[in-house]
Amino acid sequence: MANIVDDEMIEYVGILAKLELSGKEKEQAKADMGKMLDYIDKLQELDTSGVEAMSHVFGVKNVFREDVVTNGDRREDILKNAPEEKNGMFMVPRTFL
Amino acid sequence: MKMDVLDLPAVELAEKIRAGEVTAMEALQAVLDSIDEKEEIYHCYITVDRDGAMRKAEAVQKKIESGQLCGRLAGVPAAVKDNICTRGILTTCASRMLGNFIPPYSAEAVLRMEKAGMVIIGKTNMDEFAMGSTTETSAYGETKNPWDIGRVPGGSSGGSAAAVAAKECFAALGSDTGGSIRQPAAFCGVVGIKPTYGTVSRHGLVAYGSSLDQIGPIGKDVTDCAALLEVIASYDKKDSTSIKRDDTDFMDALSEDVKGMKIGIPIDYFGDGLDDGVKDAVLKAAEALKEKGAIVEGFYLSLVEYAIPAYYTIASAEASSNLERFDGIKYGYRTPECGGLHDMYKKTRSEGFGPEVKRRIMLGSFVLSSGYYDAYYLKALKVKALIKKAFDDAFARYDVILGPTAPAAAPVLGASLSDPVRMYLGDIYTVAVNLAGLPAISLPCGRDVEGMPVGLQMIGDCFQEKKIIRAAYAYEKARGPFAAPGLLTSAADGKN
Numbered sequence: 001m002a003n004i005v006d007d008e009m010i011e012y013v014g015i016l017a018k019l020e021l022s023g024k025e026k027e028q029a030k031a032d033m034g035k036m037l038d039y040i041d042k043l044q045e046l047d048t049s050g051v052e053a054m055s056h057v058f059g060v061k062n063v064f065r066e067d068v069v070t071n072g073d074r075r076e077d078i079l080k081n082a083p084e085e086k087n088g089m090f091m092v093p094r095t096f097l
Numbered sequence: 098m099k100m101d102v103l104d105l106p107a108v109e110l111a112e113k114i115r116a117g118e119v120t121a122m123e124a125l126q127a128v129l130d131s132i133d134e135k136e137e138i139y140h141c142y143i144t145v146d147r148d149g150a151m152r153k154a155e156a157v158q159k160k161i162e163s164g165q166l167c168g169r170l171a172g173v174p175a176a177v178k179d180n181i182c183t184r185g186i187l188t189t190c191a192s193r194m195l196g197n198f199i200p201p202y203s204a205e206a207v208l209r210m211e212k213a214g215m216v217i218i219g220k221t222n223m224d225e226f227a228m229g230s231t232t233e234t235s236a237y238g239e240t241k242n243p244w245d246i247g248r249v250p251g252g253s254s255g256g257s258a259a260a261v262a263a264k265e266c267f268a269a270l271g272s273d274t275g276g277s278i279r280q281p282a283a284f285c286g287v288v289g290i291k292p293t294y295g296t297v298s299r300h301g302l303v304a305y306g307s308s309l310d311q312i313g314p315i316g317k318d319v320t321d322c323a324a325l326l327e328v329i330a331s332y333d334k335k336d337s338t339s340i341k342r343d344d345t346d347f348m349d350a351l352s353e354d355v356k357g358m359k360i361g362i363p364i365d366y367f368g369d370g371l372d373d374g375v376k377d378a379v380l381k382a383a384e385a386l387k388e389k390g391a392i393v394e395g396f397y398l399s400l401v402e403y404a405i406p407a408y409y410t411i412a413s414a415e416a417s418s419n420l421e422r423f424d425g426i427k428y429g430y431r432t433p434e435c436g437g438l439h440d441m442y443k444k445t446r447s448e449g450f451g452p453e454v455k456r457r458i459m460l461g462s463f464v465l466s467s468g469y470y471d472a473y474y475l476k477a478l479k480v481k482a483l484i485k486k487a488f489d490d491a492f493a494r495y496d497v498i499l500g501p502t503a504p505a506a507a508p509v510l511g512a513s514l515s516d517p518v519r520m521y522l523g524d525i526y527t528v529a530v531n532l533a534g535l536p537a538i539s540l541p542c543g544r545d546v547e548g549m550p551v552g553l554q555m556i557g558d559c560f561q562e563k564k565i566i567r568a569a570y571a572y573e574k575a576r577g578p579f580a581a582p583g584l585l586t587s588a589a590d591g592k593n
Contacts (some may be wrong), residue, residue, distance in 0.1 A: 013462050018421070020447045036456075043407060054481050081197075081429070083426070093438050
């Protein structure tokens, strides 16, 4: 069955993905995503009742450690990559309009 | 003398360096000259760290002479894929988003290479954030296949594979989420290994699909790849999926003895869509192993056609989550103009990411969204369990699974990106290996009618790298030397 991806759905996905698409990109995304969903729908052919979802192949459990600092103070190093910084802190645009 | 050095495999080069016949600086200079000559044509690198590399080569040479460094790869110049962090060296992931990112730390695999005395030359081109099969989605231009500059080198580790084939390095690191080491190795006529999940630390590898990603070696031959894998394999506390292993002496597996080894060939790998030239070359390779005493037989693996849809669902879902960190605040690109914080996020990401990355983030966001999570994401995880089970059943009977790495040799530039689903189909033999966490190797086994290299893939059960290395080494010896491509040394050559 062909999946129809409409404007509303693309709008919604754009919000989730934090992406702003141009009109042309939106049309392309609708077509591409429809096609990909049609393809992924192939999975529905398989009966997976009673099958447990597998997230990790070896069933590795959570790995815990003591909360001890092992690295030194690298603030200056880290801030070198910040698009904007001020007084040793990351600078962000206005958060309330 | 220079050209002779470039022809050497990495392990032999290191032997000569230890014997005092060549210095690490001479080896590096040969590579830098080779890059000067050919990089304009092939464009394997995004960044070449000439000065830093030469300083390191000098330091390494001193340590080799004083006996402090005696590893199998000490002094060897190597390249690193640009999604693996290198302290102080630009690491872009071939994306505009990380166009100015200089990591404050190195990936664990890179630290291991440096500790072994390897000299990092630079960072290789790739598909943006490792999403693609051709290296054409790079924001920094396409890499050309050294066998035919009208064709892609494969991807996403296309720059690493092409750099090895073009003799612009002796070995390289790649990363493999769905075939990104094996497929470009196949397309460029070199060798690549995707290790068992958890064998090489992912710390410092920019995450794409975390449950699938593994760093691995690309080299001129099986020996070089085994040696490099031995260097980078390690348990690392900084990667919580890292696995403690005490069998990472992979060079011990370099034996031609395959007598009695059970090799299974999935009959369902040889259906529609497989190029005849690839099929013939792969079956001939199987025959060669049989002649050496291996027991080779066909079997049905099953579920082959479900691996790609399961893979793209899971990989896109993980990508959408992993790539949320690119928000224009801590590092990387930030849009120059924006209204407020949320506007900044959206504009930064829309301007910073290329089309294929956006495509996968959107698909991933969708399959994880409420209402669709069970139908798509959870379903894919269940299919993954079934695929793993199919491999478990196969490995109860066979030591190694043998088949093609890709259904055809390298396509021409520009032919793949227009239809994403079609491009994804090229990953049919590689993605299942990542879903099941298995190790696999690709090595050249012949050429198709157009003269392009064909890749042979051998898959092992979890932690059985040694078996596939042994089988690959035995085949490589039976095959004999694989011809190198006729390399161009100036752009004008390419037009002839």
